[in-house]
Amino acid sequence: MRKPDGKIVLLGDMNVGKTSLLQRYMERRFPDTVSTVGGAFYLKQWRSYNISIWDTAGREQFHGLGSMYCRGAAAVILTYDVNHPQSLVELEDRFLGLTDTANTDCLFAIVGNKVDLREEGAAESQEKEGHSPGTAGASPKVPKHVRLEDAMALYKKILRYKMLDEKDAPAAEQMCFETSAKTGHNVDLLFETLFEMVVPMILQQRAQGPVQTVDISSYKPPRQTKAGCCA
């Protein structure tokens, strides 16, 4: 099998829908999922390039593995659930630090998944208001959903954390998505926008020559000479 040309990693809290997003895109379906153990990857051929997409476990017990999966990543998809504001907070508190091992020019997408549930909830509350308008003022003050602007604010924070100039990086509007793995809303757009951005990075890397890494699988111990020195 040919080595992947580029790597994309999905990160985010458990239950936000990372595996579901990947399955929706790769298999065009929304099957039942089980909480991911460790990590798993898919290979996607995009144009003539092989791109690996890594699904990681959001569960706390696998947290340590995250930075290993991010090593050399060309793009990271930071995923939250639009119906759970804490899952956006976790991206900054728990997951952003894991991306220190990614490429220096790594791209970041911030993805709010499960928008179908938000829309369902909004329709339900509109229905309720219609039945009893007197209760409209009782709506809770605490925001129940994450606004896209909050995700964009996090994106800008990430650029500052990575010491990137906003002018040189893709705009927040381009890199913050709201998706539904259940309906497929924006899922193709998310992955294909990233593929299109990763391809020029692959080309640039190729133009710069092979990356200086040590391939330990091809390592052969040096022959010993009679004098005991390395040949």
Ligand SMILES: Nc1nc2c(ncn2[C@@H]2O[C@H](COP(=O)(O)OP(=O)(O)OP(=O)(O)O)[C@@H](O)[C@H]2O)c(=O)[nH]1
């Ligand atoms: N309604 C709705 N449910 C979703 C969506 N995406 C995922 N789910 C459900 O949310 C639950 C968790 O989804 P997963 O894809 O397993 O979540 P995960 O982020 O991979 O979780 P970990 O592997 O534990 O990190 C499952 O019951 C999914 O069916 C979505 O877009 N809409």
Ligand SMILES: [Mg+2]
């Ligand atoms: Mg999973």
